[in-house]
Amino acid sequence: MNHTETAYAKINIALHVRRKRSDGYHDIETVFAFCADGDIVTAKPAEELTLTIDGPFAAGLATTDNLVLDAARAIGVTAALHLTKNLPVASGIGGGSADAAAVLRLFPRHPGESRGPLSRTGNGTGGEMDPGVRRDDDFTKIAAKLGADVPACVVSRTMRGSGKGDDLTRLPSLAGTPVLLVNPRVPLSTAAVFSSWDGKDRGPLGDWHDGRNDLETPARRLVPQIGEVLEWLAAQPGAALVRMSGSGATCFALFGTMTSRDAAAARVPADWWHLASVLR
Structure with a gap:
């Protein structure tokens, strides 16, 4: 039986x-939101941990060195995993972090929970995983070790993040808000964008409506097409909020109605990737 x-x-x-931290990360203040669509991770029982990948953005992705496998190993899972890569790689919309989080959600967190005959291998010596590892506090630590965005991606609801982004507080839901994501099909390294940040603290995050993305300027220096995407989105009727996501190069617009979102989606230039969705 497959689990998806x-x-x-x-x-x-x-x-x-x-600010930049001594551990190499940056202290940030952010508001995370999540679309109802994304990549798909499927698991089925197997004696060995394996990964296969398909989808429109599968090209070049490794099936032996991948956050999907790292997540499975972190919780002691043995399964045949399959990733359908629908989202562009290195695009500021979760990517590997969201894929790893999906793996964590696929498997039970507490003793006695079960979603099917998917086995855990514990420390690699075989047998059932130590139930203590399934406690929520340890589960959160496992997620944080996989990446700064992984804890937020596990929850995949509207949240405020601080610290590295893994100190999370729930916010009022934005579920149902129409959103259009647009990417110029140019991959952009998160490390390169943070390295290009000028180091200036421009102040705390208050109301997200009045917020900003401090990585937009360095990202636009590396990928000037981001500016074109932002200008195009801002010109679309009904676009209520237009910003770049994460370290780019994906940008988004929140819309007041599905009709205006869909009309904008129909006008996206053919050489750009886009996703019309709603927030969850």
Whole structure:
């Protein structure tokens, strides 16, 4: 029996970078929101952990060195995993973090929970995983070790993030808000964008409506097409909020109605990738 989980596309409605930390990460203040659509992770029982990948953005992705496998190993899972990569790679909308989070959601967190005959291998020596590892506090630690965005992607609901982005607080839901994601089909390294940030603290995040994305300027220097996408989105009738997500190059617009979102989606230039969805 196969078990399937969506790796929901993430957007940062606002992203304020406050300072670089001694551990190499940055202290940020952000508002995470998640689309109802994304990559798809499927698992079925197997004696060995394996990964296969297909989908429109599968090209070049490794099936031996992948966050999907890292997540499975972190919780001691043995399964045949399959990733359908619907979202562009290195695009500021969760990517590997969302895929890893989907793996974590596929498997039970507490003793006695079960979604089917998917087995855990514990520390690799075989047998059932130590139930202590399934406690929510340890589960959150496992997610954080996989990546700064993974804890938020596990929950995949509207949240405020601080610290590395893994100190999370629930916010009022934005579920049902129409959203259009647009990417110029140019991959962009998160590390390169953070390295190009000028180091200036431009102030804390208050109301996200008045927020900003401090990574937009360095991202636009690396990929000037981001500016074109933002200008195009801002010109669309009904676009209520237009920003870049994460470290780019994906940008998004929130719309007041599905009709205006769909009309904009129909006009997206053919050489750009886009996703018309709703927030969850």
